[in-house]
Amino acid sequence: MQMEEPIEPEEGTPQSSWTLAIAMLRNVLDGDTYDAVASRHDITRTAVERRIKAVAIHVASTAGIAGLNAEGAAFVRRLRLHRDAIREALDKLGTEPPAHARHVRALTDEEISSGALRIRGRSHHHHEDMALYYILLATGARPLEIARLEVRDYLHADGTVRHISSVRSEVAITGRERPLFFCSMRLEEALNAYLAERVASRQGLGADGEYRGLDPASRLFLSTNGQGFEIKPYGSNGQKRFRCRAIQETYRKLFRYAELKQVTALTVRHTVADRLYARGADESQIGLLLGIADRSAVRDQFPRPLLSLDTLTTDLV
DNA sequence: CGTGAACTGTTCCCTTGAGA
């Protein structure tokens, strides 16, 4: 095998970064530690680990190496165990990084409920995580909007659920109020359990006998530190840009727990749109619920799935 | 030494709204 170190890292194209990652994996297979490879390339050990795992998982899931699946590729010991087969696969790999199939798909009922089971089993705060999972699927709201929701958005003062609520203008990313519906039994069960847990651990309490004892102006979801998910402004002054890293990370973690591959908080909105179409919604209704003002933007981002003519005409009468 | 969680700087791309 030819050891050609990339002499100039100047271009930094994904191509050179991919071949570099392949070279790093070869080094580790040959017995180098992550640390050794890291100091040679002047990056941290964890960065090396990430690059190597990306290549290893790709090889394990495409090359068909007996005894090594994609999960096994996350462990160095197992990689070294199959070093010959991996080297052979790397020889055939080429220098092109795999195209990231940005294939957006709608989730099935089965995927949603098995994902929920996995989250329940793996999460350390499963009441909150289940509620976060279902609120995204039931409303199609953006994560930042979910982070901004308050107890009063979900509950009436008497403690009953506000089935017909609204994304207030301060909550909505677009700055325009829009309707919000809490009409899912699964979501309600998950949120009931989470809010009961909050009361029990005395987080964000308010007056007795109102809003189930919670402060109506406290965030609906508190992060692990008991405060709401932190929302930070950023960008140059004059701009109103906000981001909530904590809730983003939480959703990435949940999809990982749920083993939903290539699913993000953003792609979940496609599932919501698909289900709404299936129930007869038109573009303007979907735009209203998802917070997209322009109908042509709805058509572009969430195209209505077209059924084949034979499906449409089967048993027409 | 290896792994994973939490955190952060930068990049990418979705969405909006003005103008033709």
Add this chain to the structure above:
DNA sequence: TCTCAAGGGAACAGTTCACG
């Protein structure tokens, strides 16, 4: 209705830290 520029937020890719 189309095009285009720019705002706004999610994703990516990195680091630090804790732990077995």
